[in-house]
Amino acid sequence: MANSKTRYDFKPDTIYCGDNLKVLMDFPAESVDLIYIDPPFFTSKKYQVIWGDAQEKRMFNDVWKIGIQTYKSFMRRRIKQLWRVLKSTGSFYLHCDYHANAHLRIMCNAMFGAKNFRNEIIWHYPNRWTNVSKNFQRNYDTILFYTKTKNNTFNTQYTPLKESSIKRYDKTDENGRKYANLIHKGTRYKKYLDESKGRAIGDVWKINILGSNSKERLGYPTQKPEALLERIILTSSNEGDIVLDMFCGTGTTLAVAKKLNRKFIGVDFSHTACTLMAERIKYPMGDIIGMPMTFEDVKKMKPFEFQNWACRRFGGISNPKKVADGGIDGWKSGVPIEVKQHNVGSPAVKKFITVIQQSPEHNKGYMIGYKFTKGAKEGKAWAKEDLDIDIEFIKVDVLLKG
Ligand SMILES: C[S@@+](CC[C@H](N)C(=O)[O-])C[C@H]1O[C@@H](n2cnc3c(N)ncnc32)[C@H](O)[C@@H]1O
Structure with a gap:
């Protein structure tokens, strides 16, 4: 960047x-x-x-x-x-x-x-x-x-002649070409319809x-x-x-x-x-020259730019809702994505589990963040064992390399 x-x-x-x-x-x-x-x-x-x-x-x-x-x-x-x-x-x-x-x-x-x-x-x-x-x-x-x-x-651009202008070419020569007799500075001349470029815009x-x-x-x-x-x-x-x-x-x-x-x-x-x-x-x-290349670049991104970047980079789409987004920042093949522009701890994981439970068609979710704490990993293990919910953690480092 x-x-x-x-x-x-x-x-x-x-x-x-x-x-x-x-x-x-x-x-x-x-x-x-x-x-x-x-x-x-x-x-x-x-x-x-x-x-x-x-x-x-x-x-x-x-x-x-x-x-x-x-x-x-x-x-x-x-x-x-x-x-x-x-x-x-x-x-x-x-x-x-x-x-x-x-x-x-x-x-x-x-x-x-x-x-x-x-x-x-x-x-x-x-x-x-x-x-x-x-x-x-x-x-x-x-x-x-x-x-x-x-x-x-x-390079002068032209629009096609209007019907009323075309009507002025009311004569036909021996080869069947339509023309009009016009006068320019007192001199009469023939103007052929097929030579007209149209009207200069x-x-x-x-x-x-x-x-x-x-x-x-x-x-x-x-x-x-x-x-x-x-x-x-x-x-x-x-x-x-x-x-x-x-x-x-x-x-x-x-x-x-x-x-x-x-x-x-x-x-x-x-x-x-x-x-x-x-x-x-x-x-x-x-x-693209100037796109985010390092972890430092990513940290400087505005939150919505970061969310867009992370979801896209992960191969998903970003949630268009900025507020009241139901705790979902994006989706990949219909599976919800949660994006955090910082390290992720257990409270964020627990909150995301609740979000996943609210959309019963998936018992799965992706979390993107800088790093995942021990508490976050324990939350993930608990979700799998007790609730049969799969949470996949994706580090920003990995997205940058991918
Ligand atoms: C009105 S939009 C251009 C729309 C464009 N003509 C089109 O057809 O999509 C203006 C764009 O300028 C960009 N922009 C504004 N200030 C800028 C700056 N200082 N440097 C680079 N881009 C800037 C915005 O991000 C925005 O995408």
């Missing part, structure tokens, strides 16, 4: 688990072609998150205790590094919303230069509707688009937000649709280019970059997010 000594050597097609500022500071200048970021929006909300099938849970804390100044300072330091690592032909897309877009626009103007501001893209999602009474529906996010210089890569993008039944959904409320990233990546990069997302979440950017034959660099400080994105893009877990 990342510590103050961890070095994040720059390597395309890599996932880094760590604070993105530290990661970026190790990267060389002018090294990436395209950056998309989807940072916390300064919403002052706490998200309790259920992670899809694996029913992972984690808290994504978007609470800025001291207010906008803390948020601005957090973002300014990161945008400064992003500007540094971006190539002179590169593009930067910053995803935000009404909470902080005004502040971020001013910040980016200062960093990239107002002349390098390209667009304020409106991502309009018509499929989200909430109950509001004192203001209009809020159904768009803002994506600020900047480039480092005027020499940016830009503008700065208002109508793309649905992921619905709860969407196949893409991985259980994370701020997960972005692949269609959105596809548009950005196709426009501002070419095959083989390096795409960086340092607030990666479920790894949408990485998944799309990979699909479009770009190289990717993904960063997130949540070990659970890194695990999830690695699974999504079939990236080897052992190759």
